[in-house]
Amino acid sequence: MKPQTRFNRRDFLQTATAATAAGVFIGTSSASHAQDSPNERPVFATIGLRNQGWTITDKSTKFADFAAFADVDANVLGMINEKLEKKTGKKAEGYKDYREVLDRKDIDAVMIAAPDHWHTKISVEAMLAGKDVYCEKPLTLTIDEGKLIEKIVKQTGRVFQVGTMQRTENQHRFLKAIALIREGRIGEIRKVTCGINGATGSPVIPAIDPPEGLDWDMWLGPAPKVPYRAGTEMRRGYGGGVPLHTNCHYAWRNWYETSGGQMNDWGAHHVDIATWALDASETGPNKVTPVSYSLPVEYKDGYPTVSDQYNSPTKFEIHVNMPGDIPMIITSEGDNGILFEGTKGRFFVNRGRLAGKPIEDLETNPLPEDAVEKVYGGAVSENHTANFIEGMRSREQPISDVWTHNRMLETCHLANIAIRLGRELNWDPTKREIIGDDEANSFLSRESRKGYEINM
Structure with missing residues (x-):
């Protein structure tokens, strides 16, 4: 195990x-x-x-x-x-x-x-x-x-x-990052910053007939019934060959009805590693504060007031109070990756690099041979x-596993709820509910569309 x-x-x-x-x-x-x-x-x-x-x-x-x-x-x-x-x-x-x-x-x-x-x-x-x-x-x-x-x-x-x-994967850079922390190379952690990129809004996207071959009703499945929307401009690069602005294909990530925007997309990667490094995979935060954020459309009572444009956040800075009162910052600004800061130094890690003085010091003071395996729980x-x-x-x-993933993802979900309602949330990681806020707790679940309920 x-x-x-x-x-x-x-x-x-x-x-x-x-x-x-x-x-x-x-x-x-x-x-x-x-x-x-x-x-x-x-x-x-x-x-x-x-x-x-x-x-x-x-x-x-x-x-x-x-x-x-x-x-x-x-x-x-x-x-x-x-x-x-x-x-x-x-x-x-x-x-x-x-x-x-x-x-x-x-x-x-x-x-x-x-x-x-x-x-x-x-x-x-x-x-x-x-x-x-x-x-x-x-x-x-x-x-x-x-x-x-x-x-x-x-x-x-x-x-x-x-x-x-x-x-x-990623050449074990993230495992090495956690190993550095476990070996005390930056002392006690004082702050973690997760850069997960911002996003862009969209123009008004017209409702049109779904493309031939796509069963739009089944694609929506548990999500609310809405018309298929797509503009004429096509997406380039990764995810190309589909409309750039749409509520389907690659762009479904920009709609709360079907996803959670950048917070759940890139956040599910970097907040995951940060939570693991902080030994918080069995608990999670106790407070999530939306310091600043930008939504591409108007909201009322936590829900977008229009249905023809992307509605997930474009910019944000979220402060998360992790166990031991260690602050985790989730931001759309700066480099995509994770900055760990401790009492003895700091370093940065993403999919392309692992950099900082503690990394340079490995030339003369390498990690123990089994340090990465200890993090992973055996041979990688x-x-x-x-x-x-x-x-x-x-x-x-x-x-x-699902347990450690869900604990991490709860931070991302809470950040989105805090943005949608525009207020700080206090979280009970034992009961796994928001403290003293019935409206916010109503966002912990979502009803499936009739005919697409889970078959138990």
């Missing part, structure tokens, strides 16, 4: 181990093929294929066979299947409805890269169908969704990896998927 394991996760592992020893697989309709046959390649399916869906599939073909794909856009489904055939020589069976994937007994695990508002429904139903799950971050749309996923992981004994791959896996499959075989939770 990893050293950052939570108490609830220990309970899960004890329950799962006892059940396995007794020949019982708890709460599932079928056991994992990968678990029963550790020398065989597991059989995967990917649900949600555009952009990150192909990215995680592509890097996973080294370790698993893909038998099925599901996407509500027939064009994407065909395109990704062609990519798979070109790389592996075989196509996957394609489906519009992910439930047909979950019905298949030959699928050991699903990789979920659908938009955020679909994550919880698909994850829960996949676990109840006997599948292990790899789900992209951010795992949930609300805090209460995270509690539900934790409950189902414990109930079913499934292995669940969240796609916060900075815990495993080849990549995030490899770590997931190792967990499938051992029936232990992988490095990005």
